[in-house]
Amino acid sequence: MPVPVPRQRPVPAAETAHGSAGPSMSSGAGSSGDLTLLVIEDDPAGTLSVPELLDAAGTRVRIRSARNLTEAERLLTDDVHCILVDLALPGPGGDELGPLNHVLRLAPRHAVLALTTSGDAERAAEAVRVGAQDHLFRDELDGRLLSRAIRYAVERKRADTVQVKLAESRLRAQENARLERGLLPTPLLEGSDLRFAARYRPGRSRALLGGDFYDTVRTPDGTVHAMIGDVCGHGPDEAALGVELRIAWRALTFAGLCGDELLSTLQQVLEHERESEEIFATLCTVDIAPDGRRAGLCLAGHPTPLVTRNGRAAQLLPYDDGGPALGLLPRARWPRRQVELGAAWSLMMYTDGLIEGRQGPGEKQRLGQDGMLEMINRQLAAGLEGEALLESAVAEVRQLNGGELTDDVAVLLLSRNGSGR
Template sequence: MTTAMPDAVEAASDEPTYRILLIEDDEGDALLVEELLHDTGLRFELTTRTTLAEARAELTLTPIDCILLDLHLPDVSGIEAVAAVRILAPNTAVIVLTGLSEAQAGTDAMAAGAQDYLVKGKVEADLLHRTVRYAVYRSRTERASALAQVAQMRAEENARLERGLLPQPMLDTSTVKVTSRYLPGAAMALLGGDFLDVVEGDDGLLHAVVGDVSGHGPDAAALGVCLRIAWRSLVLGGHRGEDLLHLMERILIAERGSHHLFATCTLLTIDQDAATATLHLAGHHEPLLTTAEGTRELTAAHGIALGIVPELRSWPSTVIPLPAAGALTLYTDGLTEGHNGASSERLGVEGLLTLIENLPPADPARHVDLLIQETNELNAGRHSDDLAVLRLDWGR
């Protein structure tokens, strides 16, 4: 049964309309509650159900602001009734209806999660009015507080992950300018498994990596942090090329556990004296090279992603001659897999190059920010993936 307050009374009140579910199997008590609600002056829509099973069906169909719960139902009773309702509607205010002889029941119900309790036979309209308003307010406040706490914890966890995924470059004598950006795939989301790093080795060469662990969330992010730290440690320890990738793959397999994650990455070594860049692609796409003539995608040999076929160990190298001045941009596929405007097609590398060509002149950091902004606007939220960009400029 569903009833609503008369329109004339509704129009005279500034109260919001409370959607109330009464779970009560006694017809007389249910009628009394309905009459009291009419006397409160509250604007309300009342739905009455006689069992928890009926209430469960109702709660799956209709949003409810407040539940008035009798503790003695045909299919559940006592504190179990409160616990069951809280599971069904964790964000809804619950007011328990107790009998005159149940002095402790109301207190126990509040300890079990109810916002308040009322004793049948001792409820007046003013008391019911205050109790419903306060219970709904308290429930909404608790919900807002919980969401704020989750947001704070998420921000703190993101900050910790970001420190692991986006470290400070280790540069000694190199004149290369480093610009890096990282965005999670969705608002309020945890960072995923994308990672990047830049270090200058004892050999005077500049080493960089951009990688992407499959999947999203804390498992992928933790593995991304692990691989990033492993890469830096191995590079500083003198490991290079296929040997470096083999060791990273061993670490990935050991750390992924039962999660069958894999990772793609690009290794880059810049030798400014020789004016060359050496690439190793492990399931990842080629970087972009920007010169005075424009921006193009490099052509390089491809190797297999880490963790796919561990025994294969195939990561050929490609040596690229570098101009006296230019920039290399390494990125994860979150930059290119979004939609290309109103089209259902993905942006892709060709679309990305067109965007870059049409961007106004800007310093490297501003250029990267504009590029990310443009791709996000074209995508319009239809594709969500983490995005990491690393740009290295020299001779400018």
């Protein structure tokens, strides 16, 4: 039954030219809202024997016709918006939906309509189930119905494509989040009376992991080892290198290395794993004696920790003879300094992201260690400790900066209340 057509026009050269097959879902119709339909049918009379339809909304539908799938592949150019597949086309091995499945594989981003007779409603429904946007009955078809079906199919396919991309994006984000969470450390402090807290905030947007890294473990002799470090840069390569250094530090610590020997070995790891010789990392390590009253401290170009003892005001640990950052000098040395902690104390280790923010919105001057120390003492005076202290510190630094911090921030807090010793 030929389709009633309100308007016809000669087929322009662009409509008859065979373009290279490169099926892709067009971003939409042209500037005039026109659509292009590719019809695949083997009816010699041609169900759609006209080059163009014009619907009530003024949308023109240009029509291309192919007698078989081979010809359809030649006519399937980038400006095709929708494909109408005749389910009466012969399929390989008697597969009734073989031609439709072939088209769905050939043009996964195109809208597809299935054409059949009203007496074959079951196959029409099956066509929609396997991937067609809709079905049309040949004996009920007219120009208005076809034009509307094409528009709806194109919009439905576009919406489906968007939903698929959103779902894929969510899955990738979830996978990345699980991966990055798996790369964050789990402190190993079983048997220790020390309390542990940490906060981590990467500078990269939508990332869970940056170039900062930290870890804490207790070795069989009762010593608690903690470290915090910062790989220069903020990208995924720096994040990966930070994870490698953290894992190496844990392995070397359990192997019995400490102080200069440990840092020298870590520098070798850095030199072998970094992308370029310009990459370096700062590091701060502490090893707390089994009695919890003293610690060894090594600094490799890293900010010195701060400590509060017996509830008094926090202060920066004095350390003027630390070594250079890892990766700067091939034969560097990192002296270990003994620090007396006392019976009750809190030790806070941090990366420079905590001190390089601004002193206030619009200010040019950095917060610095002195500004951080003042802020921490104010929060301690307000009764904050542990997780609450770190959460408040990171939040206030961000607020002072007037917005998101551009650098990664890692803060680690170890505390001992002095009871039982």
